[in-house]
Amino acid sequence: VPSRRPPSSRSTREAISRREGKALTRQALVRAALKLLSRNSFDSISLREVTREAGISPTAFYRHFDDMEELGLVLVEESFGSLREMLRVARSDPTMFGDAINRSVETVVIHVRDHEDLFRFIARERYGGVRRLRRAINRELQAIADELSVDLTAFPVIGGWPLEDRRMFAGMLVETMVTTAAALLDAPRDQTDEIATRAKRQLRLMTLGVPHWKPQHTDRAR
């Protein structure tokens, strides 16, 4: 049996605590930014305000992020990180449109309510003053729509649609989710059910048109 360096050796412990310390500082910066962003838009807060809120020196900021925009991109990743996977699971049993709709809306409601500060930031910066953030957010939404447009082929009535039509329809569904998420953030908590019900009904009305859509009769073909 080869001898192994015990994990409790001094240098290992120091390395671990350095790593943990770095992760904690980074987390403190993210939390401080989110706190400021709950009331302000991204282009109105400064690096100095974030470090002051986090209790860290401005120079220490650069050990974690190249600049404020990189911190913003991390917030975009955090917002969408688990949501995409959760939405795939929500619609993974395509026996009925209605079930997939209800589960998807409930997934969005729970996720947004659990991460209100993150999604307020997303709603705000989707059309905000920082181009890199706008693009990152729209890329994430496009990825959700693209995954959905693939999964939609599992529904017999949509299976034969050309990709462009599936993308258009997926885009409608995703935009309804985005509007619902934004409405949740601007409304008191006791309106959550009302907003969720409205979203489910809107999505159901959209799907009612699906069997009557004639994919070949596009405007482009005219």
Next chain:
Amino acid sequence: VPSRRPPSSRSTREAISRREGKALTRQALVRAALKLLSRNSFDSISLREVTREAGISPTAFYRHFDDMEELGLVLVEESFGSLREMLRVARSDPTMFGDAINRSVETVVIHVRDHEDLFRFIARERYGGVRRLRRAINRELQAIADELSVDLTAFPVIGGWPLEDRRMFAGMLVETMVTTAAALLDAPRDQTDEIATRAKRQLRLMTLGVPHWKPQHTDRAR
């Protein structure tokens, strides 16, 4: 014939030029704010930056607006002022859904392209950091949706729907317009037709579900 004071008298001319001067200064402040807002969100620009851009002293600002928020509310009014009326005209001939859809989308496209700075401000501040602006913008959008939900009664298939269902459907149509407007602002000009066509097709797919919607079977009634 009673004698009238000639319009070219000195005091009248002075009063007119004072009024014109005031209107011009106000207009200069609005233009300066819009220019700054084309790249920044409302809560990141200051009164001082606006007056500097307009070439006016900060104290002169207060002869025109109580504060920056009041200037923001004027921008909201300017954005929606003619749009509501234009949209009513666009759907005033309810012979066909399709026509009303095409005319409404074209109205939005032209209006947004004519006032890009105003609508970039609207897209940004709808979920922005200033509560009074958020509320003013959502009031305007709600007014458009309310007017639409009344006009929808002219379509026989919707005429019998309860108000809540018409409101839900009108909300879907208005949100599609909002998303379209925001997409136009973020895309190069040569994608205008593509974005407009997509909006028309999405709206048409939504209306295909209408004859199959059963208004009495709401979630609430269950």
